[in-house]
Amino acid sequence: MGYDAEGVRRAVHDLLVAIGEDPQRDGLRETPERMARAYAEMFSGLGEDPGSHVEKVFDVAHEEMVLVRDIPMYSVCEHHLLPFHGAAHVAYIPGEDGRITGLSKLARLVDGYARRPQVQERLTAQVADAMVERLGVQGVLVVVEAEHLCMSMRGVHKPGSNTVTSAVRGQLRNAATRAEAMSLILGRRS
Ligand SMILES: Nc1nc2c(ncn2[C@@H]2O[C@H](COP(=O)(O)OP(=O)(O)OP(=O)(O)O)[C@@H](O)[C@H]2O)c(=O)[nH]1
Numbered sequence: 001m002g003y004d005a006e007g008v009r010r011a012v013h014d015l016l017v018a019i020g021e022d023p024q025r026d027g028l029r030e031t032p033e034r035m036a037r038a039y040a041e042m043f044s045g046l047g048e049d050p051g052s053h054v055e056k057v058f059d060v061a062h063e064e065m066v067l068v069r070d071i072p073m074y075s076v077c078e079h080h081l082l083p084f085h086g087a088a089h090v091a092y093i094p095g096e097d098g099r100i101t102g103l104s105k106l107a108r109l110v111d112g113y114a115r116r117p118q119v120q121e122r123l124t125a126q127v128a129d130a131m132v133e134r135l136g137v138q139g140v141l142v143v144v145e146a147e148h149l150c151m152s153m154r155g156v157h158k159p160g161s162n163t164v165t166s167a168v169r170g171q172l173r174n175a176a177t178r179a180e181a182m183s184l185i186l187g188r189r190s
């Protein structure tokens with residue numbers, strides 16, 4: 001069940017008709033095609049195995065905490081197919097063998113799970129679980145902060161509200177280690 005660009009074009013055409021638009025008018029004629037291209041990008045995570053990115057490791061023994069913070073994150077809520085966007089922060093303690101992965105791979109991991117219809121809680125947990133299961137880390141803390149457009153531009157109309165989710169596994173459950181990671185994540189704001 002791969003990506004069906006022709007199916008997306010047809011559906012967008014029908015959607016335009018259903019909302020009372022004329023899909024043949026100048027500005028809209030190419031919209032089904034544009035959206036088929038845009039959705040291929042926005043939902044590309046469905047066609048990949050995000051965890052594979054962090055399986056590419058370096059043999060640099062490092063047993064202390066590594067944090068990549070402020071990773072820009074764009075996803076789409078599965079309830080309304082509207083964007084939610086913000087930042088992800090990933091802190092981890094490498095496995096006992098000290099294996100680390102490339103810093104960009106953490107961002108690729110986040111992207112792979114963000115580019116699908118999602119809920120923020122699941123996205124956060126999936127990133128944490130992949131770090132444990134695929135990289136073999138001793139501990140990980142993932143924090144995601146995002147604004148949901150379904151809460152801003154419609155429905156409850158609360159622009160500016162920010163949802164923060166976290167998932168913590170292994171040694172990062174330890175109160176002192178977790179507090180250190182959180183203070184590094186929040187550091188820029190103090
Ligand atoms: N927990 C969680 N909820 C989300 C996320 N994205 C959107 N939602 C919520 O999903 C819920 C869907 O609620 P429903 O009552 O089924 O749909 P609705 O009638 O459109 O709800 P309103 O948004 O309140 O108008 C809403 O409360 C959204 O705010 C997410 O990532 N996590």
Ligand SMILES: [Zn+2]
Binds near residue numbers: 078079080082148150
């Ligand atoms: Zn939503």
